[in-house]
């Protein structure tokens with residue numbers, strides 16, 4: 001039996017396996033748009049390995065964190081574009 005952690009994605013509680021990435025938790029929450037580019041284009045993970053930067057979200061108030069490279073932690077607060085998280089480059 002694997003341990004689970006519960007975090008919030010855009011204010012909604014999501015339980016995932018310990019060690020899962022924040023990107024996986026966001027997907028599990030049913031969120032498809034992680035952020036918007038400066039031109040307003042919807043963005044979501046592309047590479048899954050820390051290169052493309054398309055998965056940036058706000059985690060515990062810190063913008064531009066890479067969801068694909070960050071492990072979920074108990075009580076973590078994740079904000080995607082829907083909640084005003086990491087809206088675009090330089091913001």
Ligand code: FES
Nearest residue numbers: 048050052053068
């Ligand atoms: S999906 Fe490419 S950096 Fe996260």
